[in-house]
Amino acid sequence: MTRYTTATDADREAMLAAVGVGSISDLLAEQIPQALLLDRPLEIPDGLSEQEVYTHVAGLAARNTSAEDEVTFLGAGMYDHYVPAIIDMLMGRSEFLTPYTPYQPEVSQGGLQVMFEYQTAISELTALPVSNASVYEGPSAVAAAAYLAKLVNGKTRIVVSAGAHPHTIQTLQTLAVGYGSEVVVVPLKDGRTDAEAWAAAFDEDTSAAIVQQPNFLGAVEDVQALSDAARAGGPKAVVIGSYDPLTLGVLAPPGEVGIDVAVGEGQSLGNRLDFGGPSFGFFAAREAFLRRMPGRIAGETTDVDGRRGFVLTLQTREQHIRREKATSNICTSQALNALAGVVYLSWLGRDGLPELANLLVQRTHYARTTLAAVEGVELLHEQPVVREFALRLPGVDVQGVVSYCQDHGVNPGLALSRTHGGQFDDGLLVAITEQRTKEQIDELARLLGDAVAAQRTGTRQEVSA
Structure with a gap:
């Protein structure tokens, strides 16, 4: 490990002495049961040559089947979906392909403009006034929206339709444990969310109501009716819609059917399959939830000379504000994939x-x-x-x-x-x-x-x- 750390032998001896043990083996023996400790060297075979590794890996790769092959x-x-050539051309430009997260963002005007144009496109697509730029992918976007709901109303019960993607439900169930919430899954009836079971699922402790449109079985949900039912009787649940963005070319946008927070998987917007990733998740909301949104929000302004410019208006990531105030720990936004999304939407028009x-x-x-x-x-x-x-x-x-x-x-x-x-x-x-x-x-x-x-x-x- 000395190739990767700066700790010297003397440093290690000093640290071991500080914790009161004579060696790293003694340290491990105090922490790990003897039955779990390996008392012999690892049986690792000799490494292959570079040529042998290449041949082996090429053979493994040949066993894959891509969407180009079938x-x-x-x-x-x-x-x-078809990905137009303009997306690869723009994503391949070095100013977009190689930069890391800008910690002095205003010097990265091009990157900020990409975020701003992307946010504008998502807001127009969803009919919701604010969008971030962006989150990792669809399921974690839903989980982030559920966390936003808890921050807003302090409640702990998440009601989700069984029509949501199974990975979304699994992600919700995993992350809900971390912020002390329970997930209640409402069954389907004839392919859509059971309206009676959905209405009966809400109580005064309900934090969020989550529906997918179209649902996992492809059925178009009556989102307006489900949104109304989630608010009936006065509970302050945040209504979250997980959307397939391309279907918004024919379906009513979430902002017009009672959705408070619209999220979804952005892969279909100009991103290739690439063995399941990477892609991006979109996240749009009503303005009341602006300061609870995860990630980053870019804004438009003018500089001292009156020229159009862009700023990082809001970033609720724990790298930038006190951890207890943060709403996410997203380290590197999927900005390159989101760029593909806004180029694709611009290409479609x-x-x-x-x-x-x-x-x-x-x-x-x-x-x-x-x-x-x-x-x-x-x-x-x-x-x-x-x-x-x-x-x-x-x-x-x-x-x-x-x-x-x-x-x-x-x-x-x-x-x-x-x-x-x-x-x-x-x-x-x-x-x-x-x-x-x-x-x-x-x-x-x-x-x-x-x-x-x-x-x-x-x-x-x-x-x-």
Whole structure:
């Protein structure tokens, strides 16, 4: 370790003497049970040569399959959208690609302008007046919003719809322990949040109400009704919406349907899949919550000469203010990924976003109708959808169907047994992007039919012509 620390032998002897032990081994023996201590050297084989390591790693990499290698209908929060060349060009510029967090921010006018333009785009997208820039990803954005709710009202009960992404619920349950809250999950009914169970879940100790739009099964929720129910009877719950941003081209923005804090996963805004990350989480809120928001907020101003300039208006990170006053410990914002998001939204423009969303609706309708007509395939629910929907394949091994389709170059979607084991074991979640064509959807229908038939007859059929 002396290559990485400045502690000398004399330094270590002085520290050991200060704590009253003769050696590091003696120190460990006092802290760790003897049964857990290793009394022999580690059995580590000799290292490989550089050439051997490269060959080994290249072999491991060749076992991966990317969205470039197959036709993918896999979604569940990460989507195979087209990323225009302008995004790679701008993200690759050194002034954006290489800087670290600016601790003297006003000298980084370009970086601050990126934050400001990004915040403006997110505020326009969500119809909420303030946005930060930004947080790590979707699930942690929801957890940060739940923490904001506790800071606002001091209450400890978080009510979340079972339609939220399972990773979101898991993240909430993990982090809620740290700030002394409990998470209550409201079940679904016919694919959407059970309205009666949702209304009954609130009491005077409720801190936050969380709904996802569209929900994990692809269903469009009645967010206005859920928001109203969360406020009925006078509880001061903060209503949080976790949104798929591209669906806001056709769905009512959160600020118009009673949402106090809108968050979500930003990967679909110009970010590649990249094996699940990195991406960014967006976070927008009503102005009353401005000083409780995590991360950083950039503002516009003029300098002494009257020229347009940008400042870091608010940063509630523990590096900058007293820890007990901080609302987050985000060290490096996902600013580069957020840059991709604002470039993508600018590239689409005000007309392009609804055009893309309408295209998703049309192709999703065609895919849903076509796949539900396949023998042995049913809809898991019949609620309105935008770009993702759930199917049932009763009586067959869904993961086996997935593997069959993958063997023929098509990833048909997510087997819901992986996320909702015991509840939707016969479920398949299918996602549509603008990259999926009618011909590819028809091919998926043929493969699903062949895979289901193969399982039911116990044969391994060849794909239909």
